[in-house]
Amino acid sequence: MKYFITDIHGDGIGLEKLLAHASMNWSTDQLVFGGDYIDRGHHSGKVLKKVMSLMEAHPESVFAVVGNHEEMMLDYFRHGDPLWMKHGGKEALPELKAEFGKSFDEMLRWVDELPIIHQDDEFVYTHSGLEVDTPLANQTREILWMDESAFYGLSREGILALTQGKPVVHGHTPVERIYFDGARLNGDLGSNTYWIEEERALGLVNLTAMDYVAYRQANGSLTTRKIMKF
Numbered sequence: 001m002k003y004f005i006t007d008i009h010g011d012g013i014g015l016e017k018l019l020a021h022a023s024m025n026w027s028t029d030q031l032v033f034g035g036d037y038i039d040r041g042h043h044s045g046k047v048l049k050k051v052m053s054l055m056e057a058h059p060e061s062v063f064a065v066v067g068n069h070e071e072m073m074l075d076y077f078r079h080g081d082p083l084w085m086k087h088g089g090k091e092a093l094p095e096l097k098a099e100f101g102k103s104f105d106e107m108l109r110w111v112d113e114l115p116i117i118h119q120d121d122e123f124v125y126t127h128s129g130l131e132v133d134t135p136l137a138n139q140t141r142e143i144l145w146m147d148e149s150a151f152y153g154l155s156r157e158g159i160l161a162l163t164q165g166k167p168v169v170h171g172h173t174p175v176e177r178i179y180f181d182g183a184r185l186n187g188d189l190g191s192n193t194y195w196i197e198e199e200r201a202l203g204l205v206n207l208t209a210m211d212y213v214a215y216r217q218a219n220g221s222l223t224t225r226k227i228m229k230f
């Protein structure tokens with residue numbers, strides 16, 4: 001099975017619960033993380049550590065791309081860009097420092113090495129979108145910030161021509177239901193971010209079965225839903 005989780009935003013409890021629920025078999029299953037591991041929730045450090053340890057333990061089955069929240073954190077340490085402080089960094093930084101301690105700089109280097117795009121034989125994975133006029137190999141870090149209306153304003157044909165027919169699996173903008181239009185699939189259910197608190201969820205997308213498990217943060221429930229196609 002191919003799985004995808006994105007925009008965890010510090011929900012260490014939801015992440016553990018979804019992983020336990022799926023009980024993946026690392027010799028046959030694959031998991032891709034779509035970025036925005038940190039900020040908003042209270043477990044930014046724990047979530048990063050979990051992703052790091054899974055990748056380290058299963059380098060052939062677990063992959064991760066970088067999100068714009070990690071980019072803001074890197075920019076804060078690269079050149080003192082204060083933007084991160086206004087987007088959750090102020091709260092997350094003490095927790096990250098406590099969690100990583102002496103290995104904080106090592107964590108930053110690891111985050112800095114995360115790719116902006118991952119792909120396998122079926123899908124292209126990226127945090128928020130792709131520039132349709134730029135070959136995949138030449139995409140820049142600007143795509144980490146791509147607005148949903150810009151990415152969904154592109155034609156399906158244009159995207160599939162760029163990716164050689166592979167749909168793009170991404171996150172970044174919270175949605176209440178996951179759907180697939182043949183070229184794009186947004187797996188972000190608004191963990192710790194969606195404006196309607198009762199609807200905030202973390203989703204574990206099964207790209208093989210084309211369904212997903214939503215962990216609803218308000219009550220801890222798990223619900224399995226089919227991915228809507230149109």
Ligand SMILES: [Mn+2]
Pocket residue numbers: 036067068069127128171172173
């Ligand atoms: Mn994002």
